[in-house]
Amino acid sequence: MRIGILTGGGDVPGLNPCIKAVVDRASDEGHEVIGIRRGWAGLLEADLNEPEGLSHHLIPLDRARVRTVDRTGGTFLHTSRTNPGKVPTSDVPAFLSDLAEGDGPHDFTPHVLDIIEAQGIDVLIPIGGDDTLSYGLRLHDEGVPVIAIPKTMDNDVHGTDYCIGFSTAVTRGVQFIHNLRTSAGSHERLAVVELFGRYSGETSLITAYLAGVDRAVISEVPFDVDKLARLLLDDRRRNPSNYAMMTISEGATIMGGDMVLSGNADMYGHRKLGGIGALTGELLKERTGLGIVYQQVGYLMRSGNPDSLDLMVATNYAVMAADLALEGASGRMVALRGGTYTSVPISVTREGVKRVDVEELYSADAYRPKVRHVSGKPMFLY
Numbered sequence: 001m002r003i004g005i006l007t008g009g010g011d012v013p014g015l016n017p018c019i020k021a022v023v024d025r026a027s028d029e030g031h032e033v034i035g036i037r038r039g040w041a042g043l044l045e046a047d048l049n050e051p052e053g054l055s056h057h058l059i060p061l062d063r064a065r066v067r068t069v070d071r072t073g074g075t076f077l078h079t080s081r082t083n084p085g086k087v088p089t090s091d092v093p094a095f096l097s098d099l100a101e102g103d104g105p106h107d108f109t110p111h112v113l114d115i116i117e118a119q120g121i122d123v124l125i126p127i128g129g130d131d132t133l134s135y136g137l138r139l140h141d142e143g144v145p146v147i148a149i150p151k152t153m154d155n156d157v158h159g160t161d162y163c164i165g166f167s168t169a170v171t172r173g174v175q176f177i178h179n180l181r182t183s184a185g186s187h188e189r190l191a192v193v194e195l196f197g198r199y200s201g202e203t204s205l206i207t208a209y210l211a212g213v214d215r216a217v218i219s220e221v222p223f224d225v226d227k228l229a230r231l232l233l234d235d236r237r238r239n240p241s242n243y244a245m246m247t248i249s250e251g252a253t254i255m256g257g258d259m260v261l262s263g264n265a266d267m268y269g270h271r272k273l274g275g276i277g278a279l280t281g282e283l284l285k286e287r288t289g290l291g292i293v294y295q296q297v298g299y300l301m302r303s304g305n306p307d308s309l310d311l312m313v314a315t316n317y318a319v320m321a322a323d324l325a326l327e328g329a330s331g332r333m334v335a336l337r338g339g340t341y342t343s344v345p346i347s348v349t350r351e352g353v354k355r356v357d358v359e360e361l362y363s364a365d366a367y368r369p370k371v372r373h374v375s376g377k378p379m380f381l382y
Contacts, residue, residue: 003034004058011074012168023066025318031326037056153169156202160335170210177207177245183293191243192293194274202218204217218356219355231367332345
C-alpha cells in the first residue's frame with residue numbers, strides 16, 4: 001500500500017511527531033508513505049508532464065527520513081491554505097491555465113484525482129482543521145480513501161473532543177500571561193491579551209480559567225466596551241498590585257460590530273483575523289484613562305515543540321490513522337470522545353464548528369469563565 005500524508009492550514013506543535021509515527025507504523029508493516037508538500041497545494045501544483053518537478057511536491061518518506069523530525073515544532077512538509085476546489089485565477093498554476101474557464105474560482109479536483117491515481121496513492125491522511133479536512137471530505141466523496149487527523153489550536157473541529165495543538169496553545173498562553181503580570185503590575189495598567197480563536201472562544205476561555213485572569217472575552221458573545229471597562233476598573237481596585245488582566249479571542253466582536261479583518265480572503269473564504277485586542281485596548285484607555293498593556297500572542301502559541309499531552313495525542317492519532325488505513329478503512333477521522341480514542345465518519349466535519357457551551361461554561365454577564373462543576377465533563381471542558 002502507498003499512503004499519502006499532508007499537513008494543511010496553520011502549523012501547530014505536534015505535526016512532525018504525527019507524521020513520523022504514521023511513517024514508522026506503515027514502514028514496519030512493509031508499506032510506503034509519500035509526503036505531500038505544502039498541503040493540498042502539493043497535489044494542485046504537481047505536473048505529470050514534468051516528472052523531475054514532481055519530487056518538489058511529493059517526497060518518499062521512510063524511517064531514516066523522519067528519524068529526527070519529531071525534535072522540532074511545525075511541519076517539515078510545510079503547509080498552505082490551498083483549496084484545489086476553489087482556486088482564484090491569480091493562483092492557478094501556469095500549466096493548468098488553459099483549463100481555467102471564466103473568472104473563477106476554479107475547481108481542479110479532476111487534476112488532483114489524476115495525480116493521486118498516477119502516483120498510485122491508495123489512501124490519503126490529511127492532518128488539518130475544518131478547512132483542510134473539508135477538502136479531504138470532498139475527495140472522499142469522489143471515491144478517494146481518506147483517513148483524517150484533526151489539528152487546530154482553537155480545538156473547534158466537530159466530532160472530536162480534542163485537536164492536536166490545543167494543549168500547547170493553552171500552556172503557552174498561561175505562561176505568557178503570568179510573565180506579563182510583572183509589567184502590568186509594575187505600571188499599574190490594564191492588560192489585554194489577544195489569543196487565537198476565530199469562531200470558537202475555547203482558547204481564550206480555558207487560558208483565562210487556568211491563568212486566573214480577571215475577564216475573558218470569547219468569540220461566541222459580543223461584548224459591551226463600557227461594561228467591560230467598569231468591570232476591569234473594579235478588578236484593578238480589588239487587586240493589591242493595582243492592575244487587571246483580560247484575554248480576548250481574535251474573532252471576538254463588539255456589540256453591533258464585526259470581526260476585525262484584514263487582507264484578501266483565502267481559498268476557504270477567510271480573511272486574516274487580528275487586531276480586536278488592540279482596538280479594545282484603545283477603547284478601554286479612552287474610557288478609563290489608564291495605560292494599557294496590549295499583547296497579541298499570535299504565532300508564539302503555535303511555535304516550538306509540543307507539550308507532553310500534544311505529543312501523546314499526536315502520536316496516538318497517527319498510530320490509529322495508519323492502522324485504519326492498513327485495515328482498508330475509508331472516510332474516517334480519528335478522534336477523542338469521552339476520554340477514549342476512537343474514529344468517526346469524516347462527514348461529521350460538515351455538521352458545523354464546535355463552540356463553547358456558553359450556558360455551562362461562561363458568564364456572558366460578567367465576561368469570565370463560569371465552571372460550576374466538572375464532573376462528567378471532557379478534560380478540556382469544551
